[in-house]
Amino acid sequence: MIEFKLPSLGAEMDEGTLLEWKIRPGDHVKKGDVVAVVDTSKSAIDVEIWEQGTVWELLIGVKETVPVGTVIARLLEPGETPEHAAEEKQQRAAAMTPVASAGAPAPAALAGVIEARAATESRQRTSPAARKRAAELGVDLARVTGTGPQGVINRDDIERAAASNAPAKNRWTEMRHAIAAAMARSKREIPHYYLATDIPLVVLSRWLAGRNEGRSVAERMLIAVPLLKAVARALARYPEFNGHFRDGAFVPGSSVNLGVAISLRQGGLIAPAIRDVDTVGLDELMRRLVDLVARARALTLRSSEMTDATITVTNLGDQGVELVQGVIYPPQVALVGFGKITERPWVEDGRIMVAPVVTASLSADHRVSDGHRGALFLAEIARLAQDPGKLDEPAVGR
Amino acid sequence: MNDATLRQAFFATLRRIAPEVAPEELVPDRPLRDQVDLDSMDWLNFLVGLHAALGVEIPESDYAKLVTLDDMLAYLRGKLG
Numbered sequence: 001m002i003e004f005k006l007p008s009l010g011a012e013m014d015e016g017t018l019l020e021w022k023i024r025p026g027d028h029v030k031k032g033d034v035v036a037v038v039d040t041s042k043s044a045i046d047v048e049i050w051e052q053g054t055v056w057e058l059l060i061g062v063k064e065t066v067p068v069g070t071v072i073a074r075l076l077e078p079g080e081t082p083e084h085a086a087e088e089k090q091q092r093a094a095a096m097t098p099v100a101s102a103g104a105p106a107p108a109a110l111a112g113v114i115e116a117r118a119a120t121e122s123r124q125r126t127s128p129a130a131r132k133r134a135a136e137l138g139v140d141l142a143r144v145t146g147t148g149p150q151g152v153i154n155r156d157d158i159e160r161a162a163a164s165n166a167p168a169k170n171r172w173t174e175m176r177h178a179i180a181a182a183m184a185r186s187k188r189e190i191p192h193y194y195l196a197t198d199i200p201l202v203v204l205s206r207w208l209a210g211r212n213e214g215r216s217v218a219e220r221m222l223i224a225v226p227l228l229k230a231v232a233r234a235l236a237r238y239p240e241f242n243g244h245f246r247d248g249a250f251v252p253g254s255s256v257n258l259g260v261a262i263s264l265r266q267g268g269l270i271a272p273a274i275r276d277v278d279t280v281g282l283d284e285l286m287r288r289l290v291d292l293v294a295r296a297r298a299l300t301l302r303s304s305e306m307t308d309a310t311i312t313v314t315n316l317g318d319q320g321v322e323l324v325q326g327v328i329y330p331p332q333v334a335l336v337g338f339g340k341i342t343e344r345p346w347v348e349d350g351r352i353m354v355a356p357v358v359t360a361s362l363s364a365d366h367r368v369s370d371g372h373r374g375a376l377f378l379a380e381i382a383r384l385a386q387d388p389g390k391l392d393e394p395a396v397g398r
Numbered sequence: 399m400n401d402a403t404l405r406q407a408f409f410a411t412l413r414r415i416a417p418e419v420a421p422e423e424l425v426p427d428r429p430l431r432d433q434v435d436l437d438s439m440d441w442l443n444f445l446v447g448l449h450a451a452l453g454v455e456i457p458e459s460d461y462a463k464l465v466t467l468d469d470m471l472a473y474l475r476g477k478l479g
Binding site: 209212213214216218222223263265290293294 | 416417418435438439442445446449455456457458459
């Protein structure tokens with residue numbers, strides 16, 4: 001039997017609200033299938049499953065809010081019978097009930113313990129009519145106190161809760177809280193250091209103009225794309241900036257998943273990941289970036305995109321500032337920023353010229369890396385940006 | 399295409415990117431992207447939308463001519479002949 005738990009979809013998430021099940025009992029699921037849509041403080045997220053099996057039971061209803069880690073569905077493993085799963089479920093329940101193993105509990109006491117455990121799992125007893133009414137009124141069952149027999153929530157309880165309900169949750173207020181929690185944690189726990197360097201983009205701009213010339217507008221590439229690619233390539237040589245800091249130690253990322261900071265028009269921001277940026281060509285990367293930005297703004301992202309990022313890149317150049325000193329998104333250990341591309345005086349081969357220049361910055365976790373390596377990492381990004389043709393080639397010598 | 403139809407298509411496209419925009423509040427001779435807060439991805443999507451709505455292809459080399467609302471409408475009028 002597989003217990004599918006509500007995953008954490010970001011550093012600041014502690015609960016989620018089910019918006020929709022994408023599966024029904026009897027459905028077969030495989031790795032990567034979207035099984036549910038869950039509302040977090042940031043956005044509605046398609047939640048994926050990473051095991052295969054057959055859906056057996058769905059344990060929460062639409063509009064129910066449960067803490068991260070709550071078992072929300074049970075699945076049969078390939079070849080497993082419902083009878084076997086039922087037996088396993090009973091064994092697990094018994095193992096989690098200390099009274100049962102202490103021997104000979106009074107039946108009433110045992111019922112009480114099981115009842116209490118059910119409540120802590122947010123599986124309160126709710127009458128079907130009450131559940132339906134709660135969905136209609138948008139009442140969170142986890143916050144309703146049942147007055148029926150054994151604390152069962154009935155229709156009256158729902159009506160009362162709805163009447164006394166605080167104003168509906170505001171997504172933007174919640175997003176603000178989520179950002180506050182993640183950023184406060186970052187500044188509390190991560191000893192940041194900051195570096196910056198100017199990168200001339202004469203070659204890259206010319207190369208991009210040539211590539212976009214004659215291309216229909218829908219096929220044009222943004223300059224952010226080769227810059228993202230340069231970051232991904234540089235990480236192959238400086239892996240201490242790519243990964244997570246967990247339980248007091250750095251865990252290097254097994255692939256380069258770039259979190260892209262995307263500001264939302266209504267305010268707030270979100271930084272979902274583009275996976276395996278080191279191995280894809282530039283056209284493919286552009287396609288993925290367009291898709292990701294569109295889905296981030298429509299608030300339809302997938303769970304893995306919210307948690308997979310191994311480093312974040314922010315591009316505040318569009319807002320007109322030249323230098324970004326970013327805050328690292330935990331548990332990541334670095335953030336690369338690109339400012340506004342402006343024409344500046346630039347000296348090369350003893351001659352002064354006017355060149356498009358971008359200031360690239362690095363915020364990094366001093367528990368994991370030192371400024372010297374950080375400086376080399378930025379220099380590597382600058383070097384790679386001078387050879388855009390090579391950026392488009394498949395990864396070499398990883 | 400008359401001017402009213404052009405303006406209507408223009409703003410309908412713009413509002414798909416920036417739903418909060420009120421056309422009457424835009425200053426016609428100030429940079430559009432500053433007023434509407436269009437980043438480079440929004441800008442690209444806006445041009446893709448204009449291409450779909452009006453059939454006008456805008457080469458990258460013409461971006462510099464497209465700063466204000468007046469610039470853009472004049473450019474599109476010229477292209478639509």
